[in-house]
Amino acid sequence: MTTITLGAAINAGLRRAMNEDPRVLVMGEDVGRLGGVFRVTAGLREEFGAERVVDTPLAESGIVGTAIGLALRGYRPVCEIQFDGFIYPAFDQIVSQLAKTRARSGGAVTLPVVIRVPFGGGIGAVEHHSESNEALFAHTAGLRVVACADPADAAGLIRRAVACDDPVLFYEPKRRYWDKGEVDITMDLGDLPAMDRARVVRQGTDCTLVAYGPTVRTALEASAAAQEDGVSVQVLDLRSLSPLDVDTLYRCAKATGRMVVVHEASTFLGMGAEIAAAVTEECFHALKCPVLRVGAYNMPYPPSRVEEEFLPDVNRVLDVVDRALGY
Amino acid sequence: MSEKAAADPSGAEVRDLRRIEPVVAPPHGAALRFVMPDGRLTPQGEAAGVDLGLARLLFRDMALARRFDAEALALARQGELGLWLMSLGQEAAQVGSIRALRPDDHVFPSYREHAAALARGLGPAELLRQWRGLAHAGWNPATHRFHFYSLVLGTQALHATGYAMGVLRDGADEIVMTYFGDGASSQGDVNEALNWAATTGAPVLFFCQNNHWAISTPAAQQSRTALHQRAAGFGLDSYLVDGNDVLAVHAVTSQAAARVRDTRMPAFIEAETYRMAGHSTSDDPGRYRADGEVERWRLRDPITRLEILLKAAGVGASFFTEVEREADALAAATRRACLSLPDPELADLFGTVYTERHGLLDREAAEYAEYVAQSLSEVPA
Numbered sequence: 001m002t003t004i005t006l007g008a009a010i011n012a013g014l015r016r017a018m019n020e021d022p023r024v025l026v027m028g029e030d031v032g033r034l035g036g037v038f039r040v041t042a043g044l045r046e047e048f049g050a051e052r053v054v055d056t057p058l059a060e061s062g063i064v065g066t067a068i069g070l071a072l073r074g075y076r077p078v079c080e081i082q083f084d085g086f087i088y089p090a091f092d093q094i095v096s097q098l099a100k101t102r103a104r105s106g107g108a109v110t111l112p113v114v115i116r117v118p119f120g121g122g123i124g125a126v127e128h129h130s131e132s133n134e135a136l137f138a139h140t141a142g143l144r145v146v147a148c149a150d151p152a153d154a155a156g157l158i159r160r161a162v163a164c165d166d167p168v169l170f171y172e173p174k175r176r177y178w179d180k181g182e183v184d185i186t187m188d189l190g191d192l193p194a195m196d197r198a199r200v201v202r203q204g205t206d207c208t209l210v211a212y213g214p215t216v217r218t219a220l221e222a223s224a225a226a227q228e229d230g231v232s233v234q235v236l237d238l239r240s241l242s243p244l245d246v247d248t249l250y251r252c253a254k255a256t257g258r259m260v261v262v263h264e265a266s267t268f269l270g271m272g273a274e275i276a277a278a279v280t281e282e283c284f285h286a287l288k289c290p291v292l293r294v295g296a297y298n299m300p301y302p303p304s305r306v307e308e309e310f311l312p313d314v315n316r317v318l319d320v321v322d323r324a325l326g327y
Numbered sequence: 328m329s330e331k332a333a334a335d336p337s338g339a340e341v342r343d344l345r346r347i348e349p350v351v352a353p354p355h356g357a358a359l360r361f362v363m364p365d366g367r368l369t370p371q372g373e374a375a376g377v378d379l380g381l382a383r384l385l386f387r388d389m390a391l392a393r394r395f396d397a398e399a400l401a402l403a404r405q406g407e408l409g410l411w412l413m414s415l416g417q418e419a420a421q422v423g424s425i426r427a428l429r430p431d432d433h434v435f436p437s438y439r440e441h442a443a444a445l446a447r448g449l450g451p452a453e454l455l456r457q458w459r460g461l462a463h464a465g466w467n468p469a470t471h472r473f474h475f476y477s478l479v480l481g482t483q484a485l486h487a488t489g490y491a492m493g494v495l496r497d498g499a500d501e502i503v504m505t506y507f508g509d510g511a512s513s514q515g516d517v518n519e520a521l522n523w524a525a526t527t528g529a530p531v532l533f534f535c536q537n538n539h540w541a542i543s544t545p546a547a548q549q550s551r552t553a554l555h556q557r558a559a560g561f562g563l564d565s566y567l568v569d570g571n572d573v574l575a576v577h578a579v580t581s582q583a584a585a586r587v588r589d590t591r592m593p594a595f596i597e598a599e600t601y602r603m604a605g606h607s608t609s610d611d612p613g614r615y616r617a618d619g620e621v622e623r624w625r626l627r628d629p630i631t632r633l634e635i636l637l638k639a640a641g642v643g644a645s646f647f648t649e650v651e652r653e654a655d656a657l658a659a660a661t662r663r664a665c666l667s668l669p670d671p672e673l674a675d676l677f678g679t680v681y682t683e684r685h686g687l688l689d690r691e692a693a694e695y696a697e698y699v700a701q702s703l704s705e706v707p708a
């Protein structure tokens with residue numbers, strides 16, 4: 001066990017994956033010499049060489065398109081998209097090619113490509129550097145979409161993602177990159193938690209907060225605050241956004257009877273909308289109130305001066321938990 | 328030429344048909360240069376002659392831009408800006424090119440064109456608003472015929488092309504200029520724009536500032552051929568200029584602009600310049616840039632060489648003191664403008680998303696207002 005940051009945990013997971021499988025490549029803008037703008041790939045080029053840690057030309061469509069070609073040739077590329085808002089030039093390659101190839105080929109062709117995306121706001125960044133576009137990809141059949149929330153889980157989740165034979169969008173909460181936690185990088189791949197299972201990160205009986213990525217910590221803090229007022233709030237870290245671990249969601253909803261979903265993305269057609277619909281359909285009689293959502297308003301991510309008001313924080317989460325309890 | 332090549336009666340060389348040769352890329356041009364780094368004129372510079380009035384104007388623009396950039400950098404270091412992308416070293420490329428346009432020629436910049444923007448008449452408040460996190464766009468593009476900054480690399484090249492197609496349809500004689508970097512030139516959008524402009528005959532002048540770096544990636548890793556050669560391959564009139572020689576940049580842009588205006592065909596200028604600072608205030612160029620590289624380029628500083636030339640031509644000390652005084656005033660105005668910019672209100676943003684409000688936004692705006700009112704009432708007195 002070592003205590004390291006979330007960014008360092010992903011780095012350690014990548015290093016382990018590259019050691020375990022020589023076909024694993026890392027590619028993206030500035031991932032080599034610089035080690036990525038968030039230093040998540042720092043030191044990998046020195047250790048594995050420029051052949052396996054590739055500074056690409058500046059073109060996201062090219063990064064994903066060539067990763068598909070490399071995967072067809074038997075490699076396992078891990079692409080970095082520098083910031084969430086710069087994934088769109090690659091949208092066609094991801095949605096029309098990467099996602100569909102397996103189904104198109106009747107299962108004959110698999111594309112084990114990982115696309116790492118630092119996402120979300122809260123770091124005072126300029127436009128296009130704070131987006132939460134996970135639902136666009138979760139909506140696309142054929143892609144797996146996961147989000148890590150803390151160092152301990154991130155190190156294993158990235159290894160699971162690299163080992164997965166399906167394409168995986170791997171979302172990293174950039175404002176949590178510097179959060180520290182204990183990480184065990186020696187675990188065998190097979191002993192790591194499965195990639196597509198949610199996990200309860202805090203027990204509670206009155207209400208379930210569902211979160212992923214950056215809002216897991218927000219939800220944990222909200223739960224701790226609620227505890228002081230005598231309210232017991234369970235926190236569920238989704239981890240996998242697609243496929244969605246509905247079994248665990250149903251179990252939690254039935255146990256507490258109240259569910260609030262928290263994410264940075266717009267509530268309109270966001271992950272919360274799907275969760276609310278699925279849980280309502282399956283657990284209607286066990287619910288004491290509607291499934292409620294805390295998320296962004298239906299507008300582009302605002303200038304950073306107002307992002308604190310825009311992002312769901314502990315107070316807004318508690319406000320909605322209160323509403324859930326008031327039904 | 329291969330040994331098998333033989334002369335035919337028409338005088339043209341005939342290749343050995345048994346050997347199939349690939350098509351050759353257009354030749355690498357020599358960069359146009361009028362003023363050498365030590366301030367002396369090249370033979371081309373001698374032939375062109377120096378318009379001292381113009382040279383003084385360009386010097387002033389560059390000196391003011393450099394001072395503005397330094398003040399913005401200081402503001403960023405002091406936490407008053409969230410981020411700053413320095414224009415240090417690229418003043419000649421920007422000032423020389425924008426001053427060669429007519430004021431009604433529309434410009435689509437990238438995000439580092441502060442020197443061009445100032446020369447177009449934009450003020451410090453407009454230029455800093457975005458970097459202080461107050462807005463996503465600092466100004467109205469119509470005011471100075473200067474589009475707002477684009478942070479998505481290369482996207483503006485297509486917008487410039489489309490705008491130029493509109494100009495063409497309108498039968499107007501404006502041209503459109505767009506700036507982008509060596510890194511952005513790898514984007515599909517830029518290559519599509521070059522092709523589009525060439526095939527539609529759109530009056531666009533593509534101005535590529537090759538500052539040798541895209542964050543940590545050297546230009547040589549973006550493109551195997553020089554960028555002006557690539558543009559020539561797309562069928563554009565293409566030029567290479569010493570981007571740190573403001574007189575040469577001005578001359579080549581004037582000529583290219585006139586040609587675009589007359590022929591209604593696009594053109595491309597590659598200006599060789601250098602990003603003397605880091606990529607931004609979040610960057611650490613020490614991680615990837617070789618020692619000594621910046622020093623070598625400092626010897627090719629665009630402002631120094633023009634200063635030497637002006638002094639040698641007899642421009643007196645009073646001119647330089649006056650520019651210095653103006654730069655001091657601009658720096659002070661920049662700081663004042665930055666610190667007095669008003670903060671935005673989230674509540675105001677709900678109305679900016681669509682031309683007409685709709686039910687969902689109205690409900691969300693009301694919910695937000697209620698939440699704010701409630702949190703305020705909960706604050707202990």
Ligand SMILES: Cc1ncc(C[n+]2csc(CCOP(=O)(O)OP(=O)(O)O)c2C)c(N)n1
Binds near residue numbers: 029058439509512
């Ligand atoms: C589509 C897109 N991908 C990635 C980025 C992140 N990014 C910002 S600037 C930059 C380098 C740009 O280099 P260049 O085009 O040469 O311009 P310079 O910054 O040197 O002026 C990168 C990779 C971006 N802004 N947009």
